[in-house]
Amino acid sequence: MIKSLSVDETDTNNIEADVIVLGRSLPGVVVAHRLRQKFGDTMDIKLLDLSGVVDNYSSRNVTFQVPLGEDDRQRESLDAADVYIGNVAHRYIMHYMTEFNIPIPETLFRTEVSDPPQKMYQYRDGRVVTSPNDYHEFSFLNFFQRLELNNYQSSLDRRMSELFRGRREDDADSRTLRYYDRTSMESDLVSFLLLSESRDVMRLVVRTVCGASAHSVSLLFYLHQCYRNGGSRNYVGGANTSLREKLLGYCRKRLTRKLQQSVEDITFLVKPIKTIRTYSDEQVIVETTKGDYNYVCNQLAMAVRPEELSKISFEERLLSNLWEAVESARGLRPRQTKKFQVKYAEKFWRQRGFSGEILSVRGPILWAIEKPVYSTTGSLEKYSTLVGFLEADDEDEANSREAVLAQLVELFGAQAASPTEYRETEVEGFVPRCEDYVALRSLARTSSALVVWGALDLFADGDLAAALEAGHSAYVRLVLSMRPQAQDFDDLSAMQWRRVLPDTSFVTWFNTLSYNDGFRYVMYCGALYLGYRVFRKYIIRS
Structure with a gap:
């Protein structure tokens, strides 16, 4: 059970620990869990929760959750070794799901490939094209549109490989990184793509992946997202682990609950933090707004959200040359991503030969799929439910029910007008502004003798794998700073990303x-x- 610290628990106004994790975000919980797992009672660890809310598990960013009672009834017995681990998102989710012995549904990692029904693509003028092929094949477009989109995807993969594959990411030319960071995806795709439909498809992909328009997303941020998920083509249509997990929330709910339960006895509710300062450059002192007592530690892991970070003042010695990066983190503003769920009495789209998967540049639906059921028998039977992302501005608070149902009627017929249930939810997502991503990456990779910044909670967009990765990386940096001899192969191997040999000169030129x-x-x-x-x-x- 989560505790509340009080002055009565100590003889002084200081509450001391070897390591304090500030923030009960998912990255922060991962840091505390891994430290507890590694050192047990030999290290005094405290996880400080600033939310002021005691719950069994965090529901933040978990969309359309299955009630906890259904968790035991809807498990699919799938051997972890049978799941293809092809990218970073797969790897981190698999690592922690396996650790807690949580069955992993195959439908989370794979879409149907045998006798696939028709998928739908809707043009801006309302025209609909169907195809059994994956969206990244662009079979719904004409020859010239496919040609330049395939060339553009190859160009993105080439630049991604130059930055991140085959060498350490830290070795990438800083001038190149800053150039890509200053360049928006909109300016890049406009300079490369001539045809309007090709541009619309890429804008749709960027908005679906990042939760923001192509004008707001830097080329560097998008390339890094592609690298983490196996390449640029893996994102088209959302047929990848990160987006499916972001939409369905299956792993996040279960992992968050297990992780928080593992550190319950070292988690404490605290008052808002006012100042963080150092004592003789040997200890960190965390002061609350009330000023009744302080938290003192040898190492501090920052795992707060940007709005919480903006309310905390730091002693200058703790930041040194990190002012710019910290200000970039403080300046992050949440962007709203809308998701919908519409339930019907039957799967009438299946009767007409459709899979229920929709990709649309017209809106309000951007991308939708048929919601899978995680069955204990291995059955592929599904709910009569469609779930997906909606096009929405940050200021758009209106319910899109009528517009969504009207679009579904256009696609599937009059039966779509009478759902048994319709719900929408909004999820906040933090997208770095152009020119900010380099600073944020450097902040996440920086660790001093006193403070580790890598666990900052920048993943309110539901990117579970990125949150797990941030927490694990911050944990490794803490161990390296405090007890480097305690690092082992398992700690480091989880951080090793796959590398590939460079393409031939001809392929590189052609791309x-x-x-x-x-x-x-x-x-x-x-x-x-x-x-x-x-x-x-x-x-x-x-």
């Missing part, structure tokens, strides 16, 4: 070609050919 470049090469070749014919005719006549 750099855009639609504009291809057109220019054709024109140049045509001009050279005509010049050759004229020159040859002149030689023959002479």
Whole structure:
């Protein structure tokens, strides 16, 4: 049970610990859990909860949760080794799900591949195209649109590989990183893509992945998201682990509950924090707003949200050259992502040969899928429910029920007008502004002798894998700072991302070609050919 610290628990006005984790966010809970698991009672660890709310598990960012009572009734017995681990998102989710012996549903990692029904793509003018293929094949577009989108995806993968694959991310040229960070996805895709429909598709993908428009997302941030999830093509249509988990919340709910239960006895409710300062550069002192007592530790792990961070003042010695990065974190503003769930008495879309998966540039539905059931028998039977993301501005607070049902009627017919249940939920997501992501990454990777920043809660968008990764990385940096000899292979191996050999020179050159470049090469070749014919005719006549 979570406790409340009071002055009566100590003989002085100071409550001391070896390590204090400030913030009961998911990254913070991971840090406390891993430290507790590693050192047990040999290290005094305290997790300070600033929320002032005692609950069994955090419901933040868990969309359309299944009641806890159904957890035991709806388990799918799937061997963890049978799930393909192809990227960072898979790896971290699998690592912690396996640790707590939580069954992992195959439908979370894989979509149906045998005899797939038709998927739907809706143009801006309302036209609908169906295809059994995955969205990233762009079979719903014409030849020229597919050509330049495939070239653009290859260009994104090439730049992603240059930055993050085959070498340490820290080795990437800082000037290149800052250039990509200053460049918005909108300006990049407009400069590469000529056709309006191709641009609309990429804008839709960026909004679905990042929860913000292409104008607000930096190219660097998007490339890093692609790298963490196995490449740019894995994002088109949302057929990847991160987005499916973000939408369904299956693993987040279960992992959050297990993790918080594991550190309940070292979690304490505290009053809001006013100041964090140092004592002789040897200890960190955390002062509350009431000023009745302080928390003193040898190492502090910051795991608060940006709005909580903005209310805390720091002694200058603790920040040194991190002022810019801390201000970037404080300046993050939440963006609203809307999700919907609509339930019907039957799956009438299946009767018409549709899978229920929708990708639309028209809106208000951006991407939707049929909600899976995690069955104990391994059955693929599903709820008669559609869930998905909606197009919404930060200021848009209106319910989109009528617009969503109208769109579903256009797609599936009159039966879609009469659902048995309709719900919407809003989730806050923090998206770094252009020119801020480099600073935030450097802050997350910085650890001093006193403070580790890597567990800052920047993952209110429901990116479970990123939150787990941040907590694990902060834990490794704490151990490295305090007791480097205690690090083992398991700690470090979880942080090792897969690397691939670079492509051949020809493939690298071909991936750099855009639609504009291809057109220019054709024109140049045509001009050279005509010049050759004229020159040859002149030689023959002479």
